[in-house]
Amino acid sequence: MAESTWRRARQRAGRVLKSxxxxxxxxxxxxxxAWANRDRLGEAWERLQLAGGMLRDWSLRRYPEAxxxxxxxxxxVLIYFLMPLDAVPDMILGVGLLDDLVVLNRAWRWIGSDLEKYRLWRDGQDPEGRSANRSS
Known part of the structure; x- marks a missing residue:
């Protein structure tokens, strides 16, 4: 991964999280x-969905534990994934998403346990976002 591209993505991330x-x-x-590229992303598609879900639920104040x-x-990671001109431009057929997958896999090693905690929380919610495990 190009360090400068990752550094730019992290800087933008701090600004995005303010809103x-x-x-x-x-x-x-x-x-x-991710949906448009789901066939090429394989297992990474689920990871991207999980990461995006955590960000969305945090921003909606449903998951403040993040x-x-x-x-x-x-x-x-999501910003990097969206960058069309990152280390390997996405428009290069067959290899354009490879660097995105490398970034995602590296990030998964850093934050995988937090994303798994989020998954457990998410799976315990009813459709309105309330805990489905409430005592009666």
Whole structure:
């Protein structure tokens, strides 16, 4: 991964996280690109969906437990994923998403446990976002 591209993505991530609306837009845009490339992304598609979901739920104040360092990394990964001209430009057929996958896999090693905690939380929610495990 090109360090300068990653550094720019991390800097933008800090700015995006200051705005709930910008965070939600980032999550939505990355979900749309991931959906469009789901066949080429394989397992990474699910990881991108999970990361975007965490960012969205945090920005909507449904999941305030997300650590700040994890949010910065999630936002930076999603920004990097959306950059058309990153280390390997996305328009290069067959290899354009390879650097994105490398970035995602590296980030997963850093924040995977936090994303798994989010997944457990998310899976315990009812459709309105309330805990489905409430005692009667």
């Amino acid at each position: 709930p609306l910008a965070s939600q837009r980032l999550a939505a845009a990355s979900a749309a690109k 650590p700040w360092a994890t949010l910065i990394t999630v936002a930076a």
